[in-house]
Amino acid sequence: MRALVVYESMFGNTAQIAQAVADGMADGEDVTITDVVDAPESIPPDVDLVVVGAPTHVFSLSRVGTRRKAARRGGAFTDVPEGVREWLEHLPSSERRLAFAAFDTRVDDMALLPGAASHAATRLAKERSFDAAEPASFLVEGYEGPLVEGELERAREWGHGLTEHLAG
C-alpha cells in the first residue's frame, strides 16, 4: 500500500503532526510526506491512501489572506499562494475511489467552536469522489503552538488506525 501525506503549516505544528501520522502508519507502508507547495498536481496512480493536514484558519481551511495574517505573526509564507484548499480544488477528477483522511490543528480553547480545516477538506474530497474517513483535530496551545502534550502520540495512533482500517 502506498500513502501520500500532504500538509500545510505556518508555524510548524501541523508539519510535526503530519510526520507523526506518517510514522504511525503500519510497518511496511510506503509513505510519502510532502509540504503542499511541493505536492504532485494529480494523485500518482500507485497511491491508495491520501491524507491531508492543515491548520484551522477562521473555522476552515486557510486562504491567501489568512496565510498572510499568519505570516505577519511570524509564520512561514511563500509566494506560492497554494494551500491544501487550492490543492484539493485543483486536483483532476479521478475514476478511482481513493481512500482519504483529513486532519487539522486548532487552538485548544477554541475546540468547542464548530468549523475546522479537516471538515472543509473532507467536504472537498467527497465532492471529488474520495472515500473519506472521519476527520481528526489535534490541539495547539495558541496560534503559534506549541502542540498540547500527548498530541504527537495521538497522531501516531491515528495514522496507525488509518492503515489498519484499510488493511482490514
Ligand SMILES: Cc1cc2nc3c(=O)[nH]c(=O)nc-3n(C[C@H](O)[C@H](O)[C@H](O)COP(=O)(O)O)c2cc1C
Ligand atoms: C488567521 C488565523 C486564523 C485562525 N483561526 C482559527 C480558528 O478559527 N480556530 C482555531 O481553533 N484556530 C485558529 N487559528 C489558529 C491555528 O489553527 C493555529 O495557528 C495552527 O493550528 C498552527 O498550526 P501551524 O503551526 O501548522 O501553522 C488561526 C490562526 C490564524 C493565523
